Amino acid sequence: MEKMPYYNRELSWVDFNYRVLEEAFKKENPIMERIRFLSITASNLDEFFMVRVAGVVEQVRSKYHAEDLSGLTPQKLLEKLNIKIHEFMEKQYSCLHRSIIPALKKLNISFLTPDEMNEEQLSFLSNYFEKVLFPVLTPLAVDPSRPFPLLANKSLNVAIRLEGNGKPYFAVVQVPSILSRYLELPSRNGSREFILLENLIIYKLEELFEASDIRAACPFRMTRNSDLEIDEGAEDLLAEIQKSIKKRKRGNPVRLELLQKCDPETKSFLLEMIHIRKDNIYELQGPLDLTFLSKFADLPGFERYCFKPIIPVYPPADFWNYKSIFDAIREKDRMVHHPYESFETVVDFVRQAAEDENVLAIKQTLYRVSGHSPIIAALIRAAENGKQVTVLVELKARFDEENNILWAKKLEEAGCHVIYGLAGLKTHCKILLVVRRDEDCIRRYVHMGTGNYNDSTAKIYTDIGVFTCKEPFGTDASSLFNVLTGYSRPPEYNKMLVAPNELRGFFESMIERETQNAQNGLPCGITAKVNSLVDPEIISLLYKASQAGVPIHLIVRGICCLIPGLPGVSEHIEVISIIGQLLEHSRIFRFENGGTPKIYMGSADWMSRNLDRRIELVFPIEDEELKQRAFGILDLMLNDNINARMMTNTTEYHHIDRRGKVPCNCQREFSRLAQEAVAKLEIPDRDQPLKPILSPDFDR
Known part of the structure; x- marks a missing residue:
């Protein structure tokens, strides 16, 4: 039988990231948005290495030789990926240095090295280093009595080659992630000028290693295998995931990034200390770790160099002129298209349910939520108001595990019933059920969506949510939650497909x-x-x-x-x-x-x-x-x-x-x-008589 045409998923993913990179090259896009797209490609690539490339590397290590549906063995796929990603990262830096940096310079925005600065700026650097940076830094010497440190995944570090008492040795300084990656300098002629933190550290190395001669310094960065292995049969799933998160920080290296100008001795030292395949070493023009550019693009004063914002409407037309969301849903099904129509509609649905004395119960699934989630706050408020609140928090949502554990504990402390997902399955569905005592009956109000209950990502992700109180959907929602929270067999659903x-x-x-x-x-x-x-x-x-x-x-x-x-x-x-x-x-x-x-x-x-x-x-x-x-x-x-x-x-x-x-x-x-x-809806009805505004004392 002839093989079905099937394009390898990993290669297809790299193609997708290329499409994002194209947006960074587009001169018709505002410059800060181009910078943001470049940052997104770097962030995407980090996760791709931590999970997908790491998985292929493990297959190669375990001598797994079977071909996938596209006809590639893990070894062949890894070879193709290495070629494609090396080319991709070269294009990233070509975009940065040949397109974005020149465009920034035309706007008088630039990154400087100390040798390009005036006396005022150098004095500013020294002051910042002494008062802020120096107390945070920890230089780590590497010698027979002090082994190479366990470096955090994705952390940016500086390797230093030193000589003291006539003997060569090496040291490592981590660039502190707690501080901003860039520092804005005193302005010259209205320009905006910055220095990267690693360049400031290298400039001031003599103050960290006063007893040694500094021969060379090179920033480097390591990406580790971060795909969690979770024993879902463990008695305490929360504790098991917390343990696995710690292992993630010690995963095997799958990528080493360093500067092209790294001197040979320092490079040899790093390769000796970090055991990694040669084709997973990326020598780059720099700076390393372009993910910082996203925050840089958000700096105050750069708004005019960004896309015209898409302002969500609130309330959406479907909810216009209704005092209660419940009244609107009882009248007919409602649809909200985010972010064009505000996610606040969903937040207000939970808030109104939390305060409404006729609401008896709220049940919801949570996969990814924001750091200061108003949905969580409303659920906590509902529990405090005596509502029966049940929340399924998916602890296995990749890279959101720690955030979700934090929220799960807060919900439990507030009196909510919290379920940590199901063994062997991730709970990815987006559903919210409110049980309310209406005048005529007990009615179930349901919200079903395509995206997470996350007010932050709802501003930049396109998603659709539907509200209904039709009985078949309410019955299905109750059945689904019974499956999620108990030992119910999957039922025959009326409308939903699960x-x-x-x-x-x-x-x-x-x-x-x-x-x-x-x-x-x-x-x-x-x-x-x-x-x-x-x-x-x-x-x-x-x-x-x-x-x-x-x-x-x-x-x-x-x-x-x-x-x-x-x-x-x-x-x-x-x-x-x-x-x-x-x-x-x-x-x-x-x-x-x-x-x-x-x-x-x-x-x-x-x-x-x-x-x-x-x-x-x-x-x-x-x-x-x-x-x-x-x-x-x-x-x-x-x-x-x-x-x-x-x-x-x-x-x-x-x-x-x-x-x-x-x-x-x-x-x-x-x-x-x-x-x-x-x-x-805001246009007044022309046939209506005009209504004069009268004084409260007017005698009717």
């Missing part, structure tokens, strides 16, 4: 139905928006649907292992990726269904982990008005020709050809539509 028991079968049957409809000459078509498309069974069925003539439109932001446009295989499949001001995060699925289209939303991507190893929720949009709105959301994204890139059958991505087309930035257009919807 992984891992039924979501795969649902998607497979829907794709097969479209294939059958095409063969029977009925209206057919599939449109799906996901973050990643990896699952081989779904891809195989999409290929079969294409071969039957089903038109398939896929909006895949990140990894896409399906290859579109292959003659006889996928020629009816189109894949676009939208990378823009906001991060596309919503998951939406439309099936033409023989002429009666159905549309669904939810938390699940088309990945094996989402369909088989997570609790995921997908729900139908049934209200006719909301269905039409959801169709319009997909159509507008498919018309984007500014943020969108199309995937070719060679796996390359190219910008949509705009010749002869009206420019369309779907994110800006969604913002305009949200603003216009509210503006229409």
